[in-house]
Amino acid sequence: xxxxxxxxxxxxxxxxxxxxxxxxxxxxxxxxxxxxxxxxxxxxxxxxxxxxxxxxxxxxxxxxxxxxxxxxxxxxxxxxxxxxxxxxxxxxxxxxxxxxxxxxxxxxxxxxxxxxxxxxxxxxxxxxxxxxxxxxxxxxxx
Amino acid sequence: xxxxxxxxxxxxxxxxxxxxxxxxxxxxxxxxxxxxxxxxxxxxxxxxxxxxxxxxxxxxxxxxxxxxxxxxxxxxxxxxxxxxxxxxxxxxxxxxxxxxxxxxxxxxxxxxxxxxxxxxxxxxxxxxxxxxxxxxxxxxxxxxxxxxxxxxxxxxxxxxxxxxxxxxxxxxxxxxxxxxxxxxxxxxxxxxxxxxxxxxxxxxxxxxxxxxxxxxxxxxxxxxxxxxxxxxxxxxxxxxxxxxxxxxxxxxxxxxxxxxxxxxxxxxxxxxxxxxxxxxxxxxxxxxxxxxxxxxxxxxxxxxxxxxxxxxxxxxxxxxxxxxxxxx
Numbered sequence: 476x477x478x479x480x481x482x483x484x485x486x487x488x489x490x491x492x493x494x495x496x497x498x499x500x501x502x503x504x505x506x507x508x509x510x511x512x513x514x515x516x517x518x519x520x521x522x523x524x525x526x527x528x529x530x531x532x533x534x535x536x537x538x539x540x541x542x543x544x545x546x547x548x549x550x551x552x553x554x555x556x557x558x559x560x561x562x563x564x565x566x567x568x569x570x571x572x573x574x575x576x577x578x579x580x581x582x583x584x585x586x587x588x589x590x591x592x593x594x595x596x597x598x599x600x601x602x603x604x605x606x607x608x609x610x611x612x613x614x615x616x617x
Numbered sequence: 618x619x620x621x622x623x624x625x626x627x628x629x630x631x632x633x634x635x636x637x638x639x640x641x642x643x644x645x646x647x648x649x650x651x652x653x654x655x656x657x658x659x660x661x662x663x664x665x666x667x668x669x670x671x672x673x674x675x676x677x678x679x680x681x682x683x684x685x686x687x688x689x690x691x692x693x694x695x696x697x698x699x700x701x702x703x704x705x706x707x708x709x710x711x712x713x714x715x716x717x718x719x720x721x722x723x724x725x726x727x728x729x730x731x732x733x734x735x736x737x738x739x740x741x742x743x744x745x746x747x748x749x750x751x752x753x754x755x756x757x758x759x760x761x762x763x764x765x766x767x768x769x770x771x772x773x774x775x776x777x778x779x780x781x782x783x784x785x786x787x788x789x790x791x792x793x794x795x796x797x798x799x800x801x802x803x804x805x806x807x808x809x810x811x812x813x814x815x816x817x818x819x820x821x822x823x824x825x826x827x828x829x830x831x832x833x834x835x836x837x838x839x840x841x842x843x844x845x846x847x848x849x850x851x852x853x854x855x856x857x858x859x860x861x862x863x864x865x866x867x868x869x870x871x872x873x874x875x876x877x878x879x880x881x882x883x884x885x886x887x888x889x890x891x892x893x894x895x896x897x898x899x900x901x902x903x904x905x906x907x908x909x910x911x912x913x914x915x916x917x918x919x920x921x922x923x924x925x926x927x928x929x930x931x932x933x934x935x936x937x938x939x940x941x942x943x944x945x
Contacts, residue, residue, distance in 0.1 A: 488765060495772070503671075504672055506722070510732060510776050513777070515790075519793060521800065545662075554727070593800045
């Protein structure tokens with residue numbers, strides 16, 4: 476009798492964990508997840524949302540996740556930039572980042588989308604094939 | 618001469634394993650909260666526009682007040698200590714599981730689901746529900762934890778098949794994923810994997826890695842069949858996570874530190890192994906030994922540790938080969 480209940484309970488637990496994967500096009504959730512992180516075929520040509528600094532000569536300086544989104548998580552920093560672009564809040568994000576780097580060597584900040592061939596990038600072709608600047612703001616002096 | 622068979626552990630051994638799994642999962646969760654404490658508390662200052670609640674918090678219309686959020690995070694830590702130490706589990710286990718669920722859900726509610734804490738939280742919830750019951754069956758709880766573990770891997774494997782099975786097996790998807798992930802790190806000013814950056818230039822590496830990945834994920838249920846198969850699968854899954862770390866610089870601490878696999882491992886043999894070591898080398902500090910094992914390591918929820926000790930005597934993975942004599 477007890478074994479029967481245990482089997483039922485075990486089946487129910489499995490069903491709960493599997494449930495998100497049973498629904499086609501179900502959004503990812505937490506803690507029950509479809510675990511889509513490495514599943515999708517992204518192709519070689521990829522868009523990356525990021526924010527960069529520009530020095531006085533216009534040279535691009537890469538900013539870290541802490542500067543971009545007040546986090547040490549790369550994926551969260553990327554998601555934050557995507558969120559801002561999607562919500563039309565790129566100017567506000569740009570100003571926040573500029574505020575964080577104020578008083579440094581940077582003259583401006585850009586929130587941008589960059590398109591790369593991800594395989595060729597690591598073969599030395601580090602320049603993006605396309606850059607779309609969504610917002611540009613001056614870094615305040617302190 | 619064949620190796621000693623790895624027998625299925627008896628009920629007392631399973632009670633001991635459950636105790637150790639609870640200690641490990643609780644200690645990991647508490648340590649994780651402590652290590653991530655500055656980043657967790659920083660969420661209280663995030664812009665409301667970034668808030669995208671998921672899971673049990675999906676109904677929230679705005680972020681929590683920073684003071685409330687800070688209080689929840691800080692309250693989870695002592696509860697985690699109590700859970701790990703086995704204090705008043707009927708109360709502390711459900712309370713800790715609930716707080717851990719809320720805290721990690723909130724962390725995942727800012728536009729990015731991380732997938733690093735899912736299994737931890739699911740295992741702690743199963744432990745909490747089981748330990749809050751008056752007379753839990755340790756063997757069943759351990760099986761349930763193992764079942765949850767392997768199911769998450771199967772779901773992950775199925776996701777890959779659904780997104781394009783052939784491309785995955787051919788290695789193209791994996792190669793593109795490794796390249797994209799490292800590229801994203803590079804463009805966001807973060808360290809990326811030099812090994813991954815090198816590997817994406819060599820396409821032939823990825824088909825075997827892709828097949829191995831799918832084999833680990835979809836083959837996870839084999840770990841439930843026999844203890845020896847469980848050990849083999851754990852070794853493969855751990856190696857898989859090591860590969861993810863090496864190629865993508867993504868650290869999944871719960872599996873890489875082995876805690877995720879604890880229900881599948883014969884942890885109950887460790888206390889006996891430690892006792893043997895101590896007997897062999899009396900100079901070792903007894904205080905150090907006791908701090909790891911605890912004074913009643915062989916005592917189980919069902920009573921005396923005699924049966925557990927007998928079960929443990931049947932054979933050991935930690936048994937050392939006979940030492941060679943002076944001539945050998």
